[in-house]
Amino acid sequence: MQALRWPRLRQKGALAPIFGGCPAPPHRPPCAFAALVALSFSGAIGLTFLMLGCALEYYGVYWPLFVLIFYFLCPIPQFIARRVGDDSDAASSACRELAYFFTTGIVVSAFGFPIILARVEAIKWGACGLVLAGNAVIFLTILGFFLVFGRGDDFSWEQW
Numbered sequence: 266m267q268a269l270r271w272p273r274l275r276q277k278g279a280l281a282p283i284f285g286g287c288p289a290p291p292h293r294p295p296c297a298f299a300a301l302v303a304l305s306f307s308g309a310i311g312l313t314f315l316m317l318g319c320a321l322e323y324y325g326v327y328w329p330l331f332v333l334i335f336y337f338l339c340p341i342p343q344f345i346a347r348r349v350g351d352d353s354d355a356a357s358s359a360c361r362e363l364a365y366f367f368t369t370g371i372v373v374s375a376f377g378f379p380i381i382l383a384r385v386e387a388i389k390w391g392a393c394g395l396v397l398a399g400n401a402v403i404f405l406t407i408l409g410f411f412l413v414f415g416r417g418d419d420f421s422w423e424q425w
Contacts (some may be wrong), residue, residue: 300409303409307409318379318395321392323391324389326392328382329388332375332396340407342367345364372404379393
């Protein structure tokens with residue numbers, strides 16, 4: 266099968282506004298796109314588990330949606346540590362270790378929150394199980410994002 270070509274559009278520069286001024290599409294490794302699609306799919310699966318734990322008629326309580334706060338807070342210490350931390354190639358730094366500590370606290374809190382809600386009978390144990398499954402999938406997705414796009418090479422999240 267012949268590769269996709271845009272000779273007319275490249276010559277006229279019609280794609281320049283779309284691709285940030287360069288007439289040709291930016292080069293990205295195909296495995297990075299596959300990883301991005303896989304991470305998007307796994308994130309959707311995790312959020313589906315979370316929504317099922319809340320929205321099924323048998324459970325019908327939306328308290329577990331507060332774990333969304335933990336999902337948004339989880340990568341923030343890593344972002345800050347990468348910006349503030351020195352650029353040395355040392356195996357460890359105090360800033361990075363502190364970021365790991367805060368991230369671990371956020372992840373443990375996200376897993377503990379639905380268990381506490383189930384213990385005080387604010388939600389049912391089935392909903393707790395679905396939320397815990399969603400937590401596992403979402404946090405593995407966040408970890409996968411940092412492993413795939415956090416290497417600091419040409420195709421990292423810092424470039425976006």
